[in-house]
Amino acid sequence: MARAVALLVVLGASCGYAADIGYLAPPGVPAKEFPAPQRAVAQIVSPTRASEEHRDSLNEAGEIARLLELKPGMTVGDIGAGAGYHTVRLSPLVGPTGSVIAQDVTRRYLIALGRRTQRLRLTNVTFALGKPHDPRLPASSLDVAILVHMYHEIAQPYTFLYNLAPALKRGARVGIVDIERPTSEHGTPIELLRCELTAVGYREIATYQLAGDGGYLAVFSPPENRKSPRDIVACGDRAGAR
Numbered sequence: 001m002a003r004a005v006a007l008l009v010v011l012g013a014s015c016g017y018a019a020d021i022g023y024l025a026p027p028g029v030p031a032k033e034f035p036a037p038q039r040a041v042a043q044i045v046s047p048t049r050a051s052e053e054h055r056d057s058l059n060e061a062g063e064i065a066r067l068l069e070l071k072p073g074m075t076v077g078d079i080g081a082g083a084g085y086h087t088v089r090l091s092p093l094v095g096p097t098g099s100v101i102a103q104d105v106t107r108r109y110l111i112a113l114g115r116r117t118q119r120l121r122l123t124n125v126t127f128a129l130g131k132p133h134d135p136r137l138p139a140s141s142l143d144v145a146i147l148v149h150m151y152h153e154i155a156q157p158y159t160f161l162y163n164l165a166p167a168l169k170r171g172a173r174v175g176i177v178d179i180e181r182p183t184s185e186h187g188t189p190i191e192l193l194r195c196e197l198t199a200v201g202y203r204e205i206a207t208y209q210l211a212g213d214g215g216y217l218a219v220f221s222p223p224e225n226r227k228s229p230r231d232i233v234a235c236g237d238r239a240g241a242r
Contacts, residue, residue, distance in 0.1 A: 021110045023136040024101070024128045028163030031133035031156045035234035039192065040184035042152040047082035047109045049149040050213075058212045061089040064146065067208050067217055068175045073097040074143040077128075077167065079135060080104055080150030084113040091122040101142070103128040103135050133159035137167035146175045149215070151193065152183040158232050161200040168222040174202065179215035193218055195235035201227050 055061070064086070070076060072095040078087045081102035090100045102117075102125055104110050110127045117125045130136045133156035145168065154160050168174070176197075181187030194204055201223030208217045 021127045022129050025136050025138045028134045031159040033229040034159040037157050038234045041155050042186045044153050052085055058214050060214055068144055075099045077101045077142045077145040079145055079147045082109050084116055091125055099124045101126050101128050103130050105130050132156055134163040139166045140169050142167050144173050148177040151176050151178050152188045157196050165222045174220045176218045199232050
């Protein structure tokens, strides 16, 4: 009987979070209006890149927060949040006057993350289900967006970046963390990343090398005026991008 009650409690919590997880904004521009990427797209295989203990040993979250100058009161979008490594560390950092929007395209990842934030009593986290071409985030909602070890998994990068731009406030920053390796091997060569973001109108601010095997952090500002989708030209398949 006790096991049955416990199972009902877990199922109830899961259903509750499932009801709270959905699209936070109307759909953006459809993918058919944009060029397809001229390089491999990695499959989503796991909600986490490495053990959290290993990532903590490199101070991954702290270093990214420092370089992006994250502060209390900010709203940060954890794009491709997965298991929530950054979400649960950013939530206390931005504090009760700030918020974290944990976004992902895999619903079960967000449901599991919802249960995790409940256990940790993190009350400033919102969950956003997106599409491979559209994060579906509210307009002018983010001070900072982070995309950590997931850019290579975005199936429609030009459309996704275009639809992300309206969610960024004036003066917002986008921080992308990845590894210098082919996209088919779950990395993104930095020159390819620069080319794809520049094609949509983003401007590079800085690039930093992270500790250990953490890869690089590339920081961009959003487009001041978005191009017409028909004016976006896909980057060619560059050496190391396959």
